[in-house]
Amino acid sequence: MTDIYLQGWGQSLHFCRYPRGAERNELALARHEHYLASMMGLRSNMRVLDVGCGVGGPAREIIAFTGCHIIGLNFNEHPNPYSMDFVPGDFMHMPFDENQFDAVYVIEAAVHAPSLHDVYLQCYRVLKPGGVFGVYEWALTTKFDPSNGIPALQTSSYAQQALRSADFEVCSADDLAANKDPLGWWNPLSGDVKSARGVYDWLLVVRNTWWGRPTMRPLIKVLEWVGIAPRGTATITEDLLIANDALVAGGREEIFTPMFLMITKKPSL
Numbered sequence: 001m002t003d004i005y006l007q008g009w010g011q012s013l014h015f016c017r018y019p020r021g022a023e024r025n026e027l028a029l030a031r032h033e034h035y036l037a038s039m040m041g042l043r044s045n046m047r048v049l050d051v052g053c054g055v056g057g058p059a060r061e062i063i064a065f066t067g068c069h070i071i072g073l074n075f076n077e078h079p080n081p082y083s084m085d086f087v088p089g090d091f092m093h094m095p096f097d098e099n100q101f102d103a104v105y106v107i108e109a110a111v112h113a114p115s116l117h118d119v120y121l122q123c124y125r126v127l128k129p130g131g132v133f134g135v136y137e138w139a140l141t142t143k144f145d146p147s148n149g150i151p152a153l154q155t156s157s158y159a160q161q162a163l164r165s166a167d168f169e170v171c172s173a174d175d176l177a178a179n180k181d182p183l184g185w186w187n188p189l190s191g192d193v194k195s196a197r198g199v200y201d202w203l204l205v206v207r208n209t210w211w212g213r214p215t216m217r218p219l220i221k222v223l224e225w226v227g228i229a230p231r232g233t234a235t236i237t238e239d240l241l242i243a244n245d246a247l248v249a250g251g252r253e254e255i256f257t258p259m260f261l262m263i264t265k266k267p268s269l
Contacts, residue, residue: 013054014108014136015258021182022195025204032136032259033061036105039172039263040134042066046102049073049126051091051119052109056084068103091119096126103132108258111138116159120166130268133168137260141175144255156260168264177257185258186251189244208244 016032042048044067050059053072063070063084071085073094089095092113104123113119116137123133139156154162160173177185187195191208206212220237223229250256 014058015185017176017179017181017185017259018183018187018195019179019181022197024197025188025201029057030061033058033107034065036107036134036136036261037062037066037068039261040103040105040132042068042103044068047071047100049096049101049104049123051094051104051106051123052112053086054109056086058107059084071101091122094122094126098125099128100126101131102128103134105133106135106137108136108138110135111153116154116162117165120162120168124166124168124266127266129266131266133163133264133266135262135264136258137262138258139175139256139260141178141255141257143253153256156257159260160262163262163264167267169267170262170264172261172263174261175257176259176261177251177254184251186248189248213241 016028018028046068048068048070050070050072053059053074056072059070059072073087073089075090104127110119137159139159140153193205196202196205207216221234224233
């Protein structure tokens with residue numbers, strides 16, 4: 001799965017805003033990471049934990065932007081291409097003592113936890129008193145109708161309550177997807193070729209066009225058959241296409257956001 005994501009999306013495995021309209025995806029992703037770092041007030045003398053860091057793309061960008069020292073925690077031991085500190089571990093049972101970090105952040109990773117409250121408790125535990133915690137959370141918006149299906153995600157209100165129940169002081173909470181940007185966060189998944197800027201972005205978008213998918217499916221099967229693509233790639237791709245369409249629909253209907261930003265603090269002693 002990680003290899004497929006890296007080939008299709010790049011090193012920063014998250015969504016972002018497009019306030020400038022069509023631009024290279026890597027620039028928009030970097031701005032999204034910079035915004036989180038800015039809202040948290042990250043600085044060069046801070047020791048920071050990236051919870052669910054993936055292969056380290058966002059951490060590398062935030063290090064370059066702020067000069068802070070980041071330690072990445074991730075359960076997936078996929079080879080990390082960057083020269084950053086990486087600790088394998090479960091974010092439900094973080095392998096750190098209490099009060100270790102000046103700041104902690106999570107970018108679209110807590111959604112994989114069986115309990116938001118419990119992962120927030122872990123973040124609270126390892127954060128120093130007075131430290132800041134920032135999170136881009138996947139959440140259902142107030143436009144979601146719970147009678148129209150069974151939600152597997154939590155609402156933005158629930159996420160805020162989970163933070164407060166973990167004793168965090170919520171400083172700000174904002175759904176960045178609610179901004180009226182020229183392009184929605186889901187645009188790269190929509191097959192909108194006109195918005196692509198550069199060869200890499202075009203390849204990302206074209207696979208989701210009405211004519212790109214029929215071409216991609218047999219190509220992936222051939223690549224898997226000759227051993228270039230790992231076994232199971234075709235099956236996983238079909239699952240990802242279903243998720244892709246659901247994300248686009250949820251974004252257009254404004255019932256789901258992958259960027260509910262919450263900035264909180266652990267009370268000082």
